[in-house]
Amino acid sequence: MSFYTDEPKIVVIGGGTGLSVLLKGLKKHTSQLTAVVTVSDDGGSSGRLRAELGILPPGDIRNCLVALAETETLMDKVFQHRFAQGSGIAGHNLGNLLLLAMTEITGDFVSAIKEVSEVLAVRGKVIPATLDQVVLEARMKDGAIVTGETAIRNYNHKIEKIYLVPEACRPVPDTLNALLEADAIIMGPGSLYTSIIPNLLVEGVTSAIARSKAVKIYISNIMTEQGETDDFTALDHLRVIMDYVAEPIIDYIILNTGSIDELRLKRYQEEKAVPVADSYQQITDLGIKVMAADLVSNTEVAWHDPDKLANIIMQVIYDNQPEGLK
Structure with missing residues (x-):
């Protein structure tokens, strides 16, 4: 301390x-x-990248990096830009794609976050809770087992565990x-x-x-x-x-x-x-x-x-x- x-x-x-x-x-x-x-998100651009390429979902990480950026700059807007059209790219967030590219360049997700942090002049550190590929699962009050964050949110019963x-x-x-x-x-x-x-x-x-x-x-x-x-x-x-x-x-x-x-x-x-x-x-x-x-x-x-x-x-x-x- x-x-x-x-x-x-x-x-x-x-x-x-x-x-x-x-x-x-x-x-x-x-x-x-x-x-x-x-890092259990499985919806939107993050979910698609996770399903197609097996990477950790970058969305929440990206949002935290932008939130901690030293100033509200054009680069921040670039990282948050979401493509509205284009076969295969529509719905994807540019920041997510940049984190994916940096992961492939550096060889690991943590190094990618550190490199992007320097680009954005991030004030602090952003760390994924785990580097393991985890899936969120829930036992509902009606006894059903529901797999995946999006499915859990959309299930029409209360969560038990x-x-x-x-x-x-x-x-x-x-x-x-x-x-x-x-x-x-x-x-x-x-x-x-x-x-x-x-x-x-x-x-x-x-x-x-x-x-x-x-x-x-x-x-x-x-x-x-x-x-x-x-x-x-x-x-x-x-x-x-x-x-x-x-x-x-x-x-x-x-x-x-x-x-x-x-x-x-x-x-x-x-x-x-x-x-x-x-x-x-x-x-x-x-x-x-x-x-x-x-x-x-x-x-x-x-x-x-x-x-x-x-x-x-x-x-x-x-x-x-x-x-x-x-």
């Missing part, structure tokens, strides 16, 4: 849009960032080192079953989190997610995470208190999503500290605001700084 008077070492764990939003805010406060990103196939998948060594040296470890925001928990299922990750002296923070989602967390409260999210770990790995939970306007609520009704109830007292009864604030962005979707979220995280980190360094 470092003396983080200037720049704390922060490890963030997750995937999808939520992780990218978080990184955009945190990179303004520290360059000592490590993003550990799930989720796991990786193969179960014995290894972490990238840099991940465990970053966790043990961190000042703060952050899980979320993001899809509970398909973005956060898959990272915790990789061998050694939860034990490294438990052993780390870092302050451990879970960021509750603002809205429930159809097919994953229908009608979940913040407490329900925590209980699911606890089901997958042998030791306590959460010290703080960050909750949103900001209201969501009727226009956005109506939009989410079509997705059968509602604001996540806070369960404040029940969470504190578990011994987990609660930090709550208005964290909603001013965009047309009910996402976290990157700067608001980063500010409250930094407050938690500095509140937990060693006494002599405050």
Whole structure:
């Protein structure tokens, strides 16, 4: 654990849009960032590349690299460009293809990420949760076994248990080192079953989190997610995470208190999503500290605001700084 008077070492764990939003805010406060990103995506351009070429899905990795880029440059837009036409190329993202090309040139995915990070002047490091080819599988409440992240999301029953196939998948060594040296470890925001928990299922990750002296923070989602967390409260999210770990790995939970306007609520009704109830007292009864604030962005979707979220995280980190360094 470092003396983080200037720049704390922060490890963030997750995937999808939520992780990218978080990184955009945190990179303004520290360059000592490590993003550990799930690699079980099987949809869109990432899924096609994975199925056709056997590479790890690059989409979430690409989004994190762009989020951590030093400036919003033309190169960032290039990496996010999606082809609209062309036989075989339509629907593919240029950044995904560049990561594929760099993997073939350098010989491995981690080296490809490092090279692309230099091109984008990335502020921090992005690490895949595992280099093993893993598939997400779920046992549903109705007893069905559903294979693949997309199929799990689309299945019309609640998830009972989720796991990786193969179960014995290894972490990238840099991940465990970053966790043990961190000042703060952050899980979320993001899809509970398909973005956060898959990272915790990789061998050694939860034990490294438990052993780390870092302050451990879970960021509750603002809205429930159809097919994953229908009608979940913040407490329900925590209980699911606890089901997958042998030791306590959460010290703080960050909750949103900001209201969501009727226009956005109506939009989410079509997705059968509602604001996540806070369960404040029940969470504190578990011994987990609660930090709550208005964290909603001013965009047309009910996402976290990157700067608001980063500010409250930094407050938690500095509140937990060693006494002599405050």
